[in-house]
Amino acid sequence: MKPAILGGAPIRTTSLPYARQYVDDDDCLAVNKVLKSAFLTTGPKVKEFEEEIANYVKAKYAVAFSNGTAALHGACYAAGIGGGDEVITTPITFAASSNCVLYSGGTPVFADIDENTFNIDVDEIAKKITNKTKAIIPVDYTGQAVDIDGIKELIKGTDIVIIEDGAHSLGTKYKGARVGGLVDMAMFSFHPVKTITTGEGGIITTNNEEYYTKLINFRSHCITRDIDQLINKDIGGWYYEQLDLGYNYRMTDFQAALGISQMKKIDWFIQRRKEIVERYNEAFKDLEGVILQENADFSDTVNHLYVIKLNLPKLKADRKEIFDAFQAENIGVYVHYIPVYWHPYYQKLGYKKGLCPKAEELYNAMLTVPLFPAMTDNDVEDVIKGFYKIINYYRK
Numbered sequence: 001m002k003p004a005i006l007g008g009a010p011i012r013t014t015s016l017p018y019a020r021q022y023v024d025d026d027d028c029l030a031v032n033k034v035l036k037s038a039f040l041t042t043g044p045k046v047k048e049f050e051e052e053i054a055n056y057v058k059a060k061y062a063v064a065f066s067n068g069t070a071a072l073h074g075a076c077y078a079a080g081i082g083g084g085d086e087v088i089t090t091p092i093t094f095a096a097s098s099n100c101v102l103y104s105g106g107t108p109v110f111a112d113i114d115e116n117t118f119n120i121d122v123d124e125i126a127k128k129i130t131n132k133t134k135a136i137i138p139v140d141y142t143g144q145a146v147d148i149d150g151i152k153e154l155i156k157g158t159d160i161v162i163i164e165d166g167a168h169s170l171g172t173k174y175k176g177a178r179v180g181g182l183v184d185m186a187m188f189s190f191h192p193v194k195t196i197t198t199g200e201g202g203i204i205t206t207n208n209e210e211y212y213t214k215l216i217n218f219r220s221h222c223i224t225r226d227i228d229q230l231i232n233k234d235i236g237g238w239y240y241e242q243l244d245l246g247y248n249y250r251m252t253d254f255q256a257a258l259g260i261s262q263m264k265k266i267d268w269f270i271q272r273r274k275e276i277v278e279r280y281n282e283a284f285k286d287l288e289g290v291i292l293q294e295n296a297d298f299s300d301t302v303n304h305l306y307v308i309k310l311n312l313p314k315l316k317a318d319r320k321e322i323f324d325a326f327q328a329e330n331i332g333v334y335v336h337y338i339p340v341y342w343h344p345y346y347q348k349l350g351y352k353k354g355l356c357p358k359a360e361e362l363y364n365a366m367l368t369v370p371l372f373p374a375m376t377d378n379d380v381e382d383v384i385k386g387f388y389k390i391i392n393y394y395r396k
């Protein structure tokens, strides 16, 4: 079959995105109800949503934010990251995982990935630890849990803080327990492509009361009315104090209502994602020319992304040609992610290409395959047909 990019008929007549939210009438009703209530923001729904997520991941506390990036910024604040501090993360992530360190005045340090799981490699983290290391921000890339115990073992006896970037991994289990309650702080994002959505939104989960208080304050200008925290007491009923420099990073109540409503569907979202991943794994395992992401035994993964690595030595085309060929078939493959330090801003800060060779090699060969719960079985089969068509055509 001739690829559409060379004039053949495309696999699909309508284009299939790599991800899309699932919002139903129940979600709309839940949002509507709040829109007509007394509180649009800082009302009861945010608290309810926080309790729902905390319970779900079995963490003591959860603090909702206006988006996942703001939540990471809050976690860096709570961890006390500031000038001179180094924070280790992976280059194969969305820029937010390291931008939050820069917002806080710290220095992101990139540790290379494991070439099989594509997650940050604990041995590479070990090489990057110095006496300035204040925190590690491991990312559960594609939804696969990082080796939490491995990282904990590595930093035993230090006061290095673990802030897990779980933007991809709501529902994923590490050694049987859901991620979110297993480290100092964990972040989940509710951007429309993520496992559940609030439009924009994010949350930090933690078991640490001190972090919890700091997160609550930071999200609202570090302004408090809490009598225990006020410097000047007994001034009057109107009185509040700003104790540090915080931000307005609050989530609205109608977003929280959407989140609560989405949580009612999370079991189905997860089941559907797993079904599709199983079908892909089965279909692609014998397709010469692609390499599948390995899943570590400790991770019961809920995939947010399905990422394959092209076996470029076996192909006559590079990633760009193959990417374009899929677009012409109306199959919306994508690339997650450009190594963070390749961005012009990071280059300007002095980071050099070549820093993490395995991450860079993966970047040059990776494609994100469409995956979202509302995909029909036909959509899934179209993607598989597309892969067989394009990869077979370009195979040496």
Ligand SMILES: *Cc1c(COP(=O)(O)O)cnc(C)c1O
Residues within 6 Å of the ligand: 067, 068, 069, 070, 093, 094, 096, 097, 139, 165, 167, 168, 189, 190, 191, 201, 202
């Ligand atoms: C989505 C995402 C975030 C946070 O993004 P927001 O859009 O700010 O919610 C952070 N890290 C990773 C890896 C992400 O994919």
